[in-house]
Amino acid sequence: MAKVKVVEQITKANDQIALQNRQLLDATHTLAVNLMASPGAGKTSLVMRTIEALRGRLRVGAIEGDTASQVDADKVATTGVPVVQINTGGGCHLDANMVRPALHELPLAEIDLLLIENVGNLICPAGLALGERINVVISSIPEGDDKPYKYPGIFTVVDAVVINKTDLLPYLQFDLLTFRRLIEGLNSRARFFQISCKTGEGIAEWAQWLADKFEAAVGDGVNHT
Amino acid sequence: MHELAITEEILRIAVTHAERVGAKRIMDINVVIGDLSSVVDDSVQFYFDFLSPDTLAAGGTLHFRRITARLRCRQCGLEFEPQSMEWHCPRCQALGGEVIAGQEFYVESIEVE
Numbered sequence: 001m002a003k004v005k006v007v008e009q010i011t012k013a014n015d016q017i018a019l020q021n022r023q024l025l026d027a028t029h030t031l032a033v034n035l036m037a038s039p040g041a042g043k044t045s046l047v048m049r050t051i052e053a054l055r056g057r058l059r060v061g062a063i064e065g066d067t068a069s070q071v072d073a074d075k076v077a078t079t080g081v082p083v084v085q086i087n088t089g090g091g092c093h094l095d096a097n098m099v100r101p102a103l104h105e106l107p108l109a110e111i112d113l114l115l116i117e118n119v120g121n122l123i124c125p126a127g128l129a130l131g132e133r134i135n136v137v138i139s140s141i142p143e144g145d146d147k148p149y150k151y152p153g154i155f156t157v158v159d160a161v162v163i164n165k166t167d168l169l170p171y172l173q174f175d176l177l178t179f180r181r182l183i184e185g186l187n188s189r190a191r192f193f194q195i196s197c198k199t200g201e202g203i204a205e206w207a208q209w210l211a212d213k214f215e216a217a218v219g220d221g222v223n224h225t
Numbered sequence: 226m227h228e229l230a231i232t233e234e235i236l237r238i239a240v241t242h243a244e245r246v247g248a249k250r251i252m253d254i255n256v257v258i259g260d261l262s263s264v265v266d267d268s269v270q271f272y273f274d275f276l277s278p279d280t281l282a283a284g285g286t287l288h289f290r291r292i293t294a295r296l297r298c299r300q301c302g303l304e305f306e307p308q309s310m311e312w313h314c315p316r317c318q319a320l321g322g323e324v325i326a327g328q329e330f331y332v333e334s335i336e337v338e
Contacts, residue, residue, distance in 0.1 A: 004246050006332045008238045010231060010256075092227050123263045124227045127330065148321075149310050152294070153261040156324045178320070182312060185299060185321020
Protein backbone atom coordinates (compact mmCIF):
# COMPACT_ATOMS: atom_id res chain seq x y z
CA MET A 1 0.00 0.00 0.00
CA ALA A 2 1.31 3.45 -0.87
CA LYS A 3 0.35 6.93 0.22
CA VAL A 4 -0.20 9.45 -2.58
CA LYS A 5 -0.11 13.11 -1.63
CA VAL A 6 -3.00 14.98 -3.27
CA VAL A 7 -3.83 18.31 -1.58
CA GLU A 8 -6.48 19.33 -4.09
CA GLN A 9 -9.32 21.73 -3.27
CA ILE A 10 -12.68 20.01 -3.55
CA THR A 11 -14.12 23.11 -5.24
CA LYS A 12 -11.41 23.12 -7.93
CA ALA A 13 -13.67 22.07 -10.85
CA ASN A 14 -16.16 24.81 -9.95
CA ASP A 15 -13.36 27.35 -9.55
CA GLN A 16 -12.08 26.61 -13.06
CA ILE A 17 -15.50 27.27 -14.62
CA ALA A 18 -15.89 30.36 -12.43
CA LEU A 19 -12.59 31.62 -13.83
CA GLN A 20 -13.87 31.14 -17.39
CA ASN A 21 -17.05 33.01 -16.48
CA ARG A 22 -15.00 35.83 -15.05
CA GLN A 23 -12.86 36.04 -18.18
CA LEU A 24 -16.03 36.25 -20.28
CA LEU A 25 -17.36 39.04 -18.05
CA ASP A 26 -14.05 40.89 -18.08
CA ALA A 27 -13.99 40.77 -21.88
CA THR A 28 -17.30 42.66 -22.02
CA HIS A 29 -16.33 45.01 -19.16
CA THR A 30 -19.12 43.63 -17.01
CA LEU A 31 -18.76 43.64 -13.23
CA ALA A 32 -20.64 40.77 -11.60
CA VAL A 33 -21.86 40.88 -8.01
CA ASN A 34 -22.90 37.73 -6.14
CA LEU A 35 -25.75 38.61 -3.76
CA MET A 36 -26.17 36.04 -1.00
CA ALA A 37 -28.68 35.97 1.86
CA SER A 38 -31.16 33.79 3.67
CA PRO A 39 -34.66 33.55 2.15
CA GLY A 40 -36.66 36.70 2.77
CA ALA A 41 -33.74 38.99 3.63
CA GLY A 42 -34.59 41.23 0.68
CA LYS A 43 -32.34 40.15 -2.18
CA THR A 44 -34.89 40.82 -4.93
CA SER A 45 -35.97 44.09 -3.29
CA LEU A 46 -32.34 45.21 -3.22
CA VAL A 47 -31.88 44.23 -6.88
CA MET A 48 -34.94 46.37 -7.77
CA ARG A 49 -33.75 49.31 -5.65
CA THR A 50 -30.25 49.10 -7.12
CA ILE A 51 -31.54 49.11 -10.70
CA GLU A 52 -33.63 52.17 -9.88
CA ALA A 53 -30.77 54.00 -8.14
CA LEU A 54 -28.31 53.39 -10.99
CA ARG A 55 -30.70 54.12 -13.85
CA GLY A 56 -28.98 56.44 -16.35
CA ARG A 57 -25.58 55.80 -14.71
CA LEU A 58 -24.90 52.09 -15.22
CA ARG A 59 -26.55 49.52 -17.44
CA VAL A 60 -27.66 46.77 -15.07
CA GLY A 61 -28.55 43.14 -15.79
CA ALA A 62 -29.65 40.38 -13.44
CA ILE A 63 -29.54 36.64 -12.92
CA GLU A 64 -32.15 35.33 -10.48
CA GLY A 65 -31.37 32.05 -8.76
CA ASP A 66 -34.11 30.07 -7.05
CA THR A 67 -34.90 26.44 -6.42
CA ALA A 68 -38.11 26.84 -8.44
CA SER A 69 -40.42 29.43 -10.09
CA GLN A 70 -39.98 32.46 -12.34
CA VAL A 71 -41.43 34.93 -9.81
CA ASP A 72 -38.26 36.90 -9.13
CA ALA A 73 -37.23 37.22 -12.78
CA ASP A 74 -40.74 38.42 -13.68
CA LYS A 75 -40.54 41.04 -10.95
CA VAL A 76 -37.11 42.26 -12.05
CA ALA A 77 -38.17 42.22 -15.72
CA THR A 78 -40.76 44.94 -14.95
CA THR A 79 -37.83 47.35 -14.53
CA GLY A 80 -36.88 46.76 -18.17
CA VAL A 81 -33.40 45.35 -17.53
CA PRO A 82 -32.26 42.06 -19.10
CA VAL A 83 -32.81 39.20 -16.66
CA VAL A 84 -32.42 35.42 -16.71
CA GLN A 85 -33.93 33.03 -14.17
CA ILE A 86 -31.99 29.95 -13.08
CA ASN A 87 -33.95 27.21 -11.32
CA THR A 88 -31.72 24.83 -9.45
CA GLY A 89 -34.45 22.18 -9.11
CA GLY A 90 -34.08 21.97 -5.35
CA GLY A 91 -30.36 22.71 -5.29
CA CYS A 92 -29.25 24.88 -2.38
CA HIS A 93 -26.93 27.25 -4.27
CA LEU A 94 -25.87 28.49 -7.67
CA ASP A 95 -22.60 27.16 -9.04
CA ALA A 96 -20.40 28.36 -11.86
CA ASN A 97 -21.70 25.72 -14.24
CA MET A 98 -25.30 26.93 -13.82
CA VAL A 99 -24.30 30.54 -14.35
CA ARG A 100 -22.33 29.86 -17.53
CA PRO A 101 -25.34 29.24 -19.86
CA ALA A 102 -27.19 32.17 -18.25
CA LEU A 103 -24.29 34.46 -19.20
CA HIS A 104 -24.67 33.41 -22.82
CA GLU A 105 -28.37 34.33 -22.74
CA LEU A 106 -27.65 37.87 -21.61
CA PRO A 107 -26.47 40.77 -23.82
CA LEU A 108 -23.27 41.12 -21.77
CA ALA A 109 -21.77 43.74 -24.07
CA GLU A 110 -24.64 46.01 -23.05
CA ILE A 111 -24.40 45.28 -19.32
CA ASP A 112 -22.06 47.15 -16.96
CA LEU A 113 -23.21 45.68 -13.68
CA LEU A 114 -24.57 42.14 -13.42
CA LEU A 115 -26.41 41.41 -10.18
CA ILE A 116 -26.51 37.66 -9.50
CA GLU A 117 -29.12 36.79 -6.89
CA ASN A 118 -28.07 33.49 -5.34
CA VAL A 119 -30.45 30.93 -3.85
CA GLY A 120 -31.63 31.96 -0.37
CA ASN A 121 -29.13 30.17 1.89
CA LEU A 122 -26.33 31.35 4.18
CA ILE A 123 -24.26 28.17 4.01
CA CYS A 124 -23.61 26.64 0.60
CA PRO A 125 -23.25 29.70 -1.67
CA ALA A 126 -20.29 31.01 0.34
CA GLY A 127 -17.86 28.36 -0.91
CA LEU A 128 -18.70 28.46 -4.60
CA ALA A 129 -17.40 31.16 -6.92
CA LEU A 130 -19.58 31.99 -9.93
CA GLY A 131 -17.30 34.38 -11.84
CA GLU A 132 -18.14 37.45 -9.77
CA ARG A 133 -15.64 40.05 -8.62
CA ILE A 134 -17.73 41.19 -5.66
CA ASN A 135 -19.41 39.09 -2.98
CA VAL A 136 -22.13 40.53 -0.79
CA VAL A 137 -24.21 39.10 2.04
CA ILE A 138 -27.54 40.69 2.90
CA SER A 139 -28.82 40.18 6.42
CA SER A 140 -32.01 41.69 7.80
CA ILE A 141 -33.18 42.97 11.16
CA PRO A 142 -35.94 40.35 11.73
CA GLU A 143 -33.41 37.51 11.29
CA GLY A 144 -31.70 38.52 14.53
CA ASP A 145 -28.22 39.76 15.38
CA ASP A 146 -26.74 36.28 15.96
CA LYS A 147 -26.35 35.38 12.27
CA PRO A 148 -22.55 35.89 12.15
CA TYR A 149 -22.14 33.43 15.04
CA LYS A 150 -24.29 30.81 13.35
CA TYR A 151 -23.02 31.27 9.79
CA PRO A 152 -19.52 32.73 10.21
CA GLY A 153 -18.28 31.25 6.92
CA ILE A 154 -20.21 33.59 4.67
CA PHE A 155 -19.43 36.73 6.69
CA THR A 156 -15.70 36.11 6.42
CA VAL A 157 -15.55 35.88 2.61
CA VAL A 158 -17.66 38.87 1.48
CA ASP A 159 -16.66 42.34 0.32
CA ALA A 160 -19.76 43.95 1.83
CA VAL A 161 -22.38 43.22 4.46
CA VAL A 162 -25.76 44.85 3.86
CA ILE A 163 -28.17 44.98 6.76
CA ASN A 164 -31.69 45.47 5.40
CA LYS A 165 -35.06 46.42 6.96
CA THR A 166 -33.58 49.04 9.31
CA ASP A 167 -37.08 50.58 9.38
CA LEU A 168 -37.98 47.69 11.73
CA LEU A 169 -35.26 48.54 14.30
CA PRO A 170 -37.68 50.35 16.66
CA TYR A 171 -39.88 47.26 16.87
CA LEU A 172 -37.35 44.44 17.25
CA GLN A 173 -34.48 43.43 19.52
CA PHE A 174 -31.38 43.80 17.38
CA ASP A 175 -28.02 44.88 18.76
CA LEU A 176 -26.69 46.68 15.70
CA LEU A 177 -23.46 47.81 17.38
CA THR A 178 -22.45 44.27 18.46
CA PHE A 179 -23.47 42.88 15.07
CA ARG A 180 -21.26 45.41 13.35
CA ARG A 181 -18.32 44.96 15.72
CA LEU A 182 -18.36 41.18 15.25
CA ILE A 183 -18.30 41.54 11.47
CA GLU A 184 -15.46 44.06 11.68
CA GLY A 185 -13.58 41.57 13.84
CA LEU A 186 -14.18 38.68 11.44
CA ASN A 187 -13.65 40.58 8.21
CA SER A 188 -11.93 43.93 8.40
CA ARG A 189 -12.15 44.59 4.66
CA ALA A 190 -15.96 44.24 4.45
CA ARG A 191 -17.91 47.46 3.87
CA PHE A 192 -21.02 47.78 5.99
CA PHE A 193 -24.27 49.24 4.66
CA GLN A 194 -27.43 49.90 6.67
CA ILE A 195 -30.38 50.05 4.33
CA SER A 196 -34.13 49.84 4.14
CA CYS A 197 -35.54 48.74 0.81
CA LYS A 198 -38.91 49.96 2.10
CA THR A 199 -37.93 53.56 2.87
CA GLY A 200 -34.89 53.83 0.60
CA GLU A 201 -32.53 54.60 3.49
CA GLY A 202 -28.89 53.89 2.59
CA ILE A 203 -29.63 52.86 -1.00
CA ALA A 204 -27.81 55.85 -2.53
CA GLU A 205 -24.63 55.09 -0.58
CA TRP A 206 -24.79 51.39 -1.57
CA ALA A 207 -25.40 52.22 -5.24
CA GLN A 208 -22.52 54.70 -5.23
CA TRP A 209 -20.21 52.02 -3.82
CA LEU A 210 -21.17 49.69 -6.69
CA ALA A 211 -20.66 52.48 -9.23
CA ASP A 212 -17.20 53.17 -7.75
CA LYS A 213 -16.36 49.45 -7.87
CA PHE A 214 -17.42 49.35 -11.50
CA GLU A 215 -15.25 52.33 -12.40
CA ALA A 216 -12.28 50.85 -10.54
CA ALA A 217 -12.64 47.34 -11.93
CA VAL A 218 -13.64 47.62 -15.54
CA GLY A 219 -15.08 51.07 -16.29
CA ASP A 220 -11.82 52.76 -17.31
CA GLY A 221 -13.66 55.99 -16.65
CA VAL A 222 -16.08 55.36 -19.51
CA ASN A 223 -19.45 57.01 -18.98
CA HIS A 224 -22.27 54.90 -20.36
CA THR A 225 -25.14 57.33 -19.91
CA MET B 226 -28.02 18.18 -2.59
CA HIS B 227 -24.79 19.91 -1.89
CA GLU B 228 -23.09 16.89 -0.31
CA LEU B 229 -23.80 14.78 -3.42
CA ALA B 230 -21.87 17.19 -5.66
CA ILE B 231 -19.07 17.33 -3.09
CA THR B 232 -18.82 13.55 -2.93
CA GLU B 233 -18.68 13.27 -6.71
CA GLU B 234 -15.83 15.76 -6.69
CA ILE B 235 -13.93 13.93 -3.93
CA LEU B 236 -14.27 10.71 -5.91
CA ARG B 237 -13.15 12.38 -9.14
CA ILE B 238 -10.05 13.82 -7.44
CA ALA B 239 -9.15 10.49 -5.82
CA VAL B 240 -9.56 8.49 -9.03
CA THR B 241 -7.58 11.04 -11.08
CA HIS B 242 -4.63 10.82 -8.71
CA ALA B 243 -4.84 7.02 -8.42
CA GLU B 244 -4.73 6.73 -12.22
CA ARG B 245 -1.83 9.17 -12.32
CA VAL B 246 0.31 6.76 -10.25
CA GLY B 247 -1.05 3.65 -11.97
CA ALA B 248 -2.80 2.30 -8.86
CA LYS B 249 -5.27 -0.55 -9.13
CA ARG B 250 -7.27 0.24 -6.07
CA ILE B 251 -7.93 3.12 -3.66
CA MET B 252 -8.01 1.89 -0.05
CA ASP B 253 -8.41 5.20 1.81
CA ILE B 254 -9.23 8.81 0.96
CA ASN B 255 -8.16 11.42 3.49
CA VAL B 256 -10.27 14.58 3.43
CA VAL B 257 -9.69 17.71 5.50
CA ILE B 258 -12.77 19.74 6.45
CA GLY B 259 -12.70 22.95 8.45
CA ASP B 260 -15.54 23.47 10.89
CA LEU B 261 -16.52 26.70 9.10
CA SER B 262 -17.02 24.98 5.74
CA SER B 263 -20.36 23.47 6.79
CA VAL B 264 -20.04 19.99 5.33
CA VAL B 265 -21.71 16.99 7.00
CA ASP B 266 -19.36 13.99 7.17
CA ASP B 267 -22.13 11.41 7.45
CA SER B 268 -23.87 12.63 4.29
CA VAL B 269 -20.65 12.50 2.30
CA GLN B 270 -20.02 8.96 3.57
CA PHE B 271 -23.59 7.98 2.58
CA TYR B 272 -23.16 9.25 -0.99
CA PHE B 273 -19.67 7.76 -1.20
CA ASP B 274 -21.02 4.28 -0.41
CA PHE B 275 -23.57 4.80 -3.17
CA LEU B 276 -21.24 6.24 -5.82
CA SER B 277 -17.98 4.33 -5.33
CA PRO B 278 -18.78 0.65 -6.14
CA ASP B 279 -18.00 0.96 -9.87
CA THR B 280 -14.82 2.95 -9.40
CA LEU B 281 -11.20 2.39 -8.31
CA ALA B 282 -12.38 3.43 -4.84
CA ALA B 283 -14.80 0.49 -4.49
CA GLY B 284 -14.62 -0.83 -0.95
CA GLY B 285 -12.41 2.07 0.10
CA THR B 286 -12.86 4.14 3.24
CA LEU B 287 -13.29 7.88 3.64
CA HIS B 288 -11.47 9.54 6.53
CA PHE B 289 -12.32 13.05 7.69
CA ARG B 290 -9.93 15.24 9.60
CA ARG B 291 -11.90 18.12 11.14
CA ILE B 292 -10.12 21.41 11.75
CA THR B 293 -11.44 23.55 14.59
CA ALA B 294 -12.12 27.22 13.83
CA ARG B 295 -9.41 29.57 15.11
CA LEU B 296 -9.37 33.36 15.14
CA ARG B 297 -6.48 35.81 15.50
CA CYS B 298 -7.45 38.88 17.49
CA ARG B 299 -6.96 42.08 15.46
CA GLN B 300 -6.23 44.09 18.60
CA CYS B 301 -3.64 42.02 20.50
CA GLY B 302 -2.79 39.17 18.10
CA LEU B 303 -3.82 36.34 20.42
CA GLU B 304 -5.00 33.20 18.62
CA PHE B 305 -8.11 31.61 20.12
CA GLU B 306 -10.95 29.19 19.40
CA PRO B 307 -14.37 30.87 19.40
CA GLN B 308 -16.90 29.07 21.61
CA SER B 309 -20.59 29.04 20.66
CA MET B 310 -21.71 32.66 21.14
CA GLU B 311 -18.55 33.80 22.93
CA TRP B 312 -16.24 35.27 20.33
CA HIS B 313 -14.45 37.85 22.44
CA CYS B 314 -10.66 37.61 22.63
CA PRO B 315 -9.90 35.98 26.01
CA ARG B 316 -7.02 38.44 26.57
CA CYS B 317 -8.25 41.87 25.42
CA GLN B 318 -12.00 41.27 24.92
CA ALA B 319 -12.04 42.56 21.30
CA LEU B 320 -14.84 40.92 19.33
CA GLY B 321 -14.13 38.45 16.51
CA GLY B 322 -10.83 38.17 14.68
CA GLU B 323 -9.19 37.11 11.45
CA VAL B 324 -10.07 33.51 10.58
CA ILE B 325 -6.81 31.53 10.51
CA ALA B 326 -8.23 28.01 10.54
CA GLY B 327 -11.55 26.31 9.91
CA GLN B 328 -12.15 27.05 6.21
CA GLU B 329 -10.14 24.05 4.89
CA PHE B 330 -11.82 21.81 2.36
CA TYR B 331 -9.55 19.52 0.36
CA VAL B 332 -8.45 15.97 -0.38
CA GLU B 333 -5.16 15.62 1.50
CA SER B 334 -3.98 12.20 0.34
CA ILE B 335 -5.06 8.75 -0.79
CA GLU B 336 -3.77 5.28 0.13
CA VAL B 337 -3.54 3.04 -2.93
CA GLU B 338 -2.22 -0.33 -4.00
